[in-house]
Amino acid sequence: DTxxxxxxxxxxxxxxxxxTFRCDPISEHNRLYWYRQTLGQGPEFLTYFxxxxxxxxxxxxxxxxxxxxPKGSFSTLEIQRTEQGDSAMYLCAIVGYEQYxxxxxxxxxx
Amino acid sequence: AQRVTQPEKLLSVFKGAPVxxxxxxxxxxxPELFWYVQYSRQRLQLLLRHISRESIKGFTADLNKGETxxxxxxxxxxxxxxxxxxxxxxxxxxxGKLIFGQGTTLQVKP
Numbered sequence: 307d308t309x310x311x312x313x314x315x316x317x318x319x320x321x322x323x324x325x326t327f328r329c330d331p332i333s334e335h336n337r338l339y340w341y342r343q344t345l346g347q348g349p350e351f352l353t354y355f356x357x358x359x360x361x362x363x364x365x366x367x368x369x370x371x372x373x374x375x376p377k378g379s380f381s382t383l384e385i386q387r388t389e390q391g392d393s394a395m396y397l398c399a400i401v402g403y404e405q406y407x408x409x410x411x412x413x414x415x416x
Numbered sequence: 417a418q419r420v421t422q423p424e425k426l427l428s429v430f431k432g433a434p435v436x437x438x439x440x441x442x443x444x445x446x447p448e449l450f451w452y453v454q455y456s457r458q459r460l461q462l463l464l465r466h467i468s469r470e471s472i473k474g475f476t477a478d479l480n481k482g483e484t485x486x487x488x489x490x491x492x493x494x495x496x497x498x499x500x501x502x503x504x505x506x507x508x509x510x511x512g513k514l515i516f517g518q519g520t521t522l523q524v525k526p
Binding site for chain 1: 459502516
């Protein structure tokens with residue numbers, strides 16, 4: 307079965323706080339991707355993992371962002387010292403026959 | 417640079433009318449092109465991919481390398497087609513990351 311869950315679905319935080327999102331594929335998939343989608347735009351690639359190795363990071367991923375996939379299964383995305391510009395939908399995707407997207411975590415930074 | 421352009425933010429048609437959602441891409445190699453759709457309150461999902469040359473829900477898309485386009489077409493729009501449509505490109509080299517256009521909202525009026 308192909309599926310991805312993301313937690314939390316919504317997060318409201320104050321500027322300067324740290325936040326962490328989690329992505330859980332239902333079954334094993336080698337590749338896992340993170341994207342960010344701001345209002346009125348298509349998703350933008352952030353980073354991807356092949357098993358536990360982080361193989362590519364976008365220039366969008368500033369030093370305040372870090373992603374991990376410690377056992378090659380679930381993945382976390384942490385944003386430190388959040389800024390209002392970080393407000394967006396953060397999407398996780400896995401690759402099976404297609405790139406299968408999770409429901410996303412909507413982050414609002416106040 | 418790799419880029420996907422969807423020139424229309426909104427396309428509004430009446431039920432039964434033909435639909436064409438435009439997509440142009442910029443990429444020097446051999447891209448793989450996709451159309452993704454997002455219905456209201458649902459996750460992003462694959463509609464079709466150019467290499468499979470299939471018709472899904474009555475939609476088709478032909479890759480035109482000369483015009484660098486991958487327009488999505490349907491001869492007779494249905495109300496249930498109302499959604500956000502994203503064109504996406506996966507560059508050769510196979511990291512699998514997707515580059516998305518800005519999206520087009522299709523509104524099918526009764």
